[in-house]
Amino acid sequence: MEQKPPFQNPLQKLQDRGTKMDQSSGSCMSKQAEEQKRLQISQYQLRKQLQMLRNMRGEQTSCVSLYIPERKKLYEVVNYLQQEESGAASIKNTQNRKSVQSALSMLRERLKNFNLHKKYPKGMIFFCADSLDSKRLLIEILDPPKAVQSFRYSCNTIFYLDDLEYMLKDQPTYGFVVADGHGYLIATVCGFDIQILQSKQEDLPNKHNKGGQSSLRFSRLCDAARERLVKNIADAMRRCYANENGTQTNLSGIVLCGMSDIKDKVQKELQQLCPCIENKIVASYDVSYSGQAGLKQALQMSTEMLKLDQLFQEMNLLSDFFANFSLETSKVVYGGELTVRALEEGNVKKLILCQDSELQRVTVYNSKTQEETIQYLMPSQVKALQDSISKTSDQEANNKKNQLQVYSQQNINEWIVENISSFSQDLEIVFVSDKTQQGVQFSKSFQGVGAYLKYSLDYSSLHAQEKENDQLEQEYCYDDEEGFI
CATH class of the missing domain: 3.30.1330.30 (Ribosomal protein L30/S12)
Incomplete structure (x- = not known):
């Protein structure tokens, strides 16, 4: 006689299914938390390495930087380094020649330990120096934050770090300008990285004076000082934000803050001096302070509009x-x-x-x-x-x-x-x-x-x-x- 399966309450089935779903969702959440923790630690270590490399100086041209994209085959890179090592024999300075050849040889031998036919999804980055503070240095980044776009080899007194710094900028960069009668401040904000590019104090004369000169002449002096300040601010923005030709800027937007009349005049001056910067102005705020205090107030006012998520979350x-x-x-x-x-x-x-x-x-x-x-x-x-x-x-x-x-x-x-x-x-x-x-x-x-x-x-x-x-x-x-x- 065929036995019937034991009776199971449908509610119990739903509860068991819910328990399994909770366990699976919990495991997914734990994996996400673990991945987020690993990402935070790797970015912290990478920023520390970047800060260390930025402060290093080699003897003459002994600092070798190597960026290898995913499409570049490693055996081609090894052959390229071997050619560079042979070409370094023509360096006249004996100590510099030995340092460069030793660094290239050390880097070439390190690459041979990898699978020369394997492709790395994001590429690889290497920094190598033989006689850096009487020490040998080899730093390898096998999992960069972003994919390496192009092959680059550099041999100089300092390491080439522009591409690596660009990879760490995972958010758009905005420019902030605080200008009033007490001077101006020019800065950039990328995530929680705030860099003050230029800050200068220039006190404008008051609108009233005790006497000694005519009111019209005193008014002309005040207007001339104000126009001079406006031109200085516009010229400083062009030098800090635009390229050498003044035709292009890498900023996602510019926030202009300070006194209303000075802001308007600066914007009009930029229309003639550097239109590419004037087109990037996305907001204008009146702030009560100047300098860094005004910058902090401007950040609080523009955080939601510019969606500076990382800074806002912090x-x-x-x-x-x-x-x-x-x-x-x-x-x-x-x-x-x-x-x-x-x-x-x-x-x-x-x-x-x-x-x-x-x-x-x-x-x-x-x-x-x-x-x-x-x-x-x-x-x-x-x-x-x-x-x-x-x-x-x-x-x-x-x-x-x-x-x-x-x-x-x-x-x-x-x-x-x-x-x-x-x-x-x-x-x-x-x-x-x-x-x-x-x-x-x-x-x-x-x-x-x-x-x-x-x-x-x-x-x-x-x-x-x-x-x-x-x-x-x-x-x-x-x-x-x-x-x-």
Whole structure:
């Protein structure tokens, strides 16, 4: 007799199906979070490498830059480098000739380790130098943020970084001009990267004077000074925003801010001086301040219109972080020591790091007790600690020198990136800049490190209580020779 399958409630089937869908959606969300975290870390490391390469200078022409697009075959690149190495034999300077040949040989041998017939979707980028600060350098970027468009080889005193910098600009670039009677400021904004290209103070004369000259003559002097300022602003915009011929600009738009009469005259002056810039003016605002304060006000007024998503998200994120901190909700934590503790306990939902944070993770070793203590200090505090350890003015300082020494020192961002695998898998990382008002406040007042917690916990009170307990233990500690102290 055929047995019937056991009865299953249809509602239970729907619940099981919903559970499976939740699990699949959860796995998709975790994959997206993991990919976003990997992207944030790779971009941070790439920006650090770019900053390091920008500050490097080689001896004569020993810095080799190589951009390889996807369509370029690697064995062709190896043959090209071999020809360049042979051509470098004609360099008259012996030291420079050896440096260039050694760098090209090192780069050629490195390329031979790759599959010469394999295609890399985004291409590859290499930077190589043989005698850079008496060291050999080879940096390879196998997964650039954007595809390499054309093959480029450069051998110079500095590395060629224009293409790499362009790849990191994932958002359109806008120009911001703040002009009033106290001077002008010209800047560009790309994402959260704000660069001030030129800033100058020029105070216009007041409209009224005590006397000594006729009112008509004084009025003519004021008008002449105003026209001179307008021409200076228009000429500075042409030099900062347009090419050498003044016929083309790479900006997506220009925002003109400041006093209404000066803005209108600048725009009319640009119609004759540089029409390509005048056509790019997309907005005009009246701001109450001049200089950098006026620029910050202009950014807040134009964020939604220009859709500066990255900058807008950063400002909102930090504003919400400050609001949670002021309300003492125990949902956020800041500072190196408390944030790292929350990370190690797996209680961090979103980690916020300042890109240019100078906070150092310092390991201090006590040779007497053979214990290591971790401190999170700014560079000035690290120097003060080293000076206090190295003092030999009195006997107490000498004893301290024999007991304590700075064992290791590392930037907090680099330490977190290196140990990211040991933290929670669903951790979200956000790197912010110090280009905005909120970013400056976060960097200076919160050490450039903070986090949103998964579960509310007052780490500050907990840390203070633990410190108090440690002090009590030290007061009633026991010594083997002398007994209780």
